[in-house]
Amino acid sequence: xxxxTQTPSHQVTQMGQEVILRCVPISNHLYFYWYxxxxxxxxxxxxxxxxxxxxxxxxxxxxxxxxxxxxxxxxTLKIRSTKLEDSAMYFCASSEAGAGLMSYxxxxxxxxxxxxx
Amino acid sequence: DAKTTQxxxxxxxxxxxxxxxxxxxxxSGNEYVYWYxxxxxxxxxYIIHGLKNNETNExxxxxxxxxxxxxxxxxxxxxLRDTAVYYCIVMYNNxxxxxxxxxxxxxx
Numbered sequence: 001x002x003x004x005t006q007t008p009s010h011q012v013t014q015m016g017q018e019v020i021l022r023c024v025p026i027s028n029h030l031y032f033y034w035y036x037x038x039x040x041x042x043x044x045x046x047x048x049x050x051x052x053x054x055x056x057x058x059x060x061x062x063x064x065x066x067x068x069x070x071x072x073x074x075x076t077l078k079i080r081s082t083k084l085e086d087s088a089m090y091f092c093a094s095s096e097a098g099a100g101l102m103s104y105x106x107x108x109x110x111x112x113x114x115x116x117x
Numbered sequence: 118d119a120k121t122t123q124x125x126x127x128x129x130x131x132x133x134x135x136x137x138x139x140x141x142x143x144x145s146g147n148e149y150v151y152w153y154x155x156x157x158x159x160x161x162x163y164i165i166h167g168l169k170n171n172e173t174n175e176x177x178x179x180x181x182x183x184x185x186x187x188x189x190x191x192x193x194x195x196x197l198r199d200t201a202v203y204y205c206i207v208m209y210n211n212x213x214x215x216x217x218x219x220x221x222x223x224x225x
Contacts, residue, residue, distance in 0.1 A: 035215075042216065042217055045212045045215075048212060056210060058212060093160075093161075105166060108163075110159060110160050
């Protein structure tokens with residue numbers, strides 16, 4: 001069964017450093033997403049991406065964050081100048097179609113645990 | 118997107134049906150009801166979704182009231198592996214907003 005994969009599973013970085021989190025969405029999916037979950041808190045939407053551009057973003061997704069689909073398979077989240085409060089699980093997801101259509105269910109990867117020290 | 122209200126926690130005996138309620142009284146006509154679950158710290162897992170009609174798949178059944186203001190997710194024969202946080206989400210746009218969900222504990 002196809003699945004979303006994410007690397008690395010755990011990333012430790014120092015405050016102020018840049019990190020890139022990587023995701024390989026399901027191959028025939030066209031919509032891609034990033035979410036984060038701070039320990040003990042709810043899952044929060046960050047951004048959705050379609051046709052090589054951001055389609056929606058939350059208030060969390062500020063200039064510190066960027067997303068890219070550098071090739072036909074990877075989808076990345078870059079966090080510039082990390083802060084302590086960026087420590088969280090980051091989940092990538094993909095869906096076959098967009099909102100309002102029947103095949104909109106999102107499939108999530110296992111997550112990358114980011115620890116900023 | 119409409120807000121949802123779910124009980125904070127529920128228990129269910131192994132082998133019995135688990136019925137998880139969700140209120141979404143402000144749902145609009147084009148918003149779907151989605152259910153996901155999260156087992157421990159794993160990525161959320163899609164379970165089922167619907168618009169107006171009841172739906173069933175290999176994991177669960179979704180019962181949506183006629184006025185669409187509430188729904189119930191049914192796990193017909195709960196197992197210990199169904200212990201998780203279950204999220205009811207209503208949405209139309211591409212940003213899926215998770216609430217706190219219901220923590221379901223399946224007990225032997």
